[in-house]
Amino acid sequence: MPHLLSEAPGLVAFVRAVEAGSFSAAARDLGTTPSAVSKSVARLERHLGAKLFRRSTRVLALTPEGQAFFDRLSPLLQEIEQSADIVQPSAELRGRLRVSLPSEIARLLMDAILTRFPARHPALDLEIGITDRPVDLIREDYDVVFRVGHQPESDLMVRTLAQLEMVLVASPAFLDRWGAPRSVDDLRALPFARYFVGRRVPEIRFADGATVATRGRIGFDSGFGLRAAATLGMGVAYVTRCIVDEDLRRGDLVVVLPDKPLPPMPFQALHAFGQAAPARVRILSDFIAGEIGRITGDGQG
Numbered sequence: 001m002p003h004l005l006s007e008a009p010g011l012v013a014f015v016r017a018v019e020a021g022s023f024s025a026a027a028r029d030l031g032t033t034p035s036a037v038s039k040s041v042a043r044l045e046r047h048l049g050a051k052l053f054r055r056s057t058r059v060l061a062l063t064p065e066g067q068a069f070f071d072r073l074s075p076l077l078q079e080i081e082q083s084a085d086i087v088q089p090s091a092e093l094r095g096r097l098r099v100s101l102p103s104e105i106a107r108l109l110m111d112a113i114l115t116r117f118p119a120r121h122p123a124l125d126l127e128i129g130i131t132d133r134p135v136d137l138i139r140e141d142y143d144v145v146f147r148v149g150h151q152p153e154s155d156l157m158v159r160t161l162a163q164l165e166m167v168l169v170a171s172p173a174f175l176d177r178w179g180a181p182r183s184v185d186d187l188r189a190l191p192f193a194r195y196f197v198g199r200r201v202p203e204i205r206f207a208d209g210a211t212v213a214t215r216g217r218i219g220f221d222s223g224f225g226l227r228a229a230a231t232l233g234m235g236v237a238y239v240t241r242c243i244v245d246e247d248l249r250r251g252d253l254v255v256v257l258p259d260k261p262l263p264p265m266p267f268q269a270l271h272a273f274g275q276a277a278p279a280r281v282r283i284l285s286d287f288i289a290g291e292i293g294r295i296t297g298d299g300q301g
Helices: 004-020 023-030 034-048 064-087 103-114 116-120 172-178 184-188 223-231 245-250 279-296
Strands: 053-055 060-062 095-101 124-130 144-148 157-164 166-170 193-195 218-220 237-240 265-271
Touching: 004 023, 004 034, 004 064, 023 034, 060 064, 095 103, 095 279, 103 116, 103 124, 103 223, 103 237, 103 279, 116 124, 116 279, 144 279, 157 279, 193 223, 193 237, 218 223, 223 237, 265 279
Parallel strands: 095 124, 095 144, 193 218
Antiparallel strands: 053 060, 144 265, 157 265, 166 237
């Protein structure tokens, strides 16, 4: 068999196609065309004398031989990429970086993301999606997604950037009308600005294990909606403290049951590149971890 390193473009194309989920997404990552990626992988398959993918119009799935080859090859390519950081630690980032951020976290980070980060990486093009809903990272072609909360089990790589303090908040007018709760039982009697994911409304769990199933006339799928509803006196909202700090300082919102601690929620970066995340994903995640740490006073990241 001819030397495998002669098929370096095919090796890279193969690994990126697996990690990105399609030839099209791999092509965007590599700055080439889907046809070029497909041809590189086909040449690699001929070189190996084995099929690496089962191809169809809808699914790009690995064969058993392809899975075994990927499991050996991916860590090697990661080591090669990371070795470049040793001799080129400040290499210029290039290409496109497509990102998804939750609404109110985006509000807090936007100045930094639009000013300081591009100033450091002027050759990098940013595409920023702002939504709290769960996104299909691969099908919607995101390089990295940032989310608050525990994520469902998946094959995605997850990095926790911070642990965010959670609070229950309401407006002074709302508490004047309904009365400030003194216990979890009192809290259960109050209307909430409910947060929902799909058709599910998650319950609130306190650090001591007590739970509250929220009720109320209005629900939202974003922190923006929860914050607005709480400020307007429409109910109690369960939110990350960092998004309401200014409202609390101004007195527009008040913490409800301040002596009843809530567990923190992880703020996480998710991507589908396996162990070999591109430098642009790692560097943006580092940057956002630093900004969140500055905002919350948490040095984690």
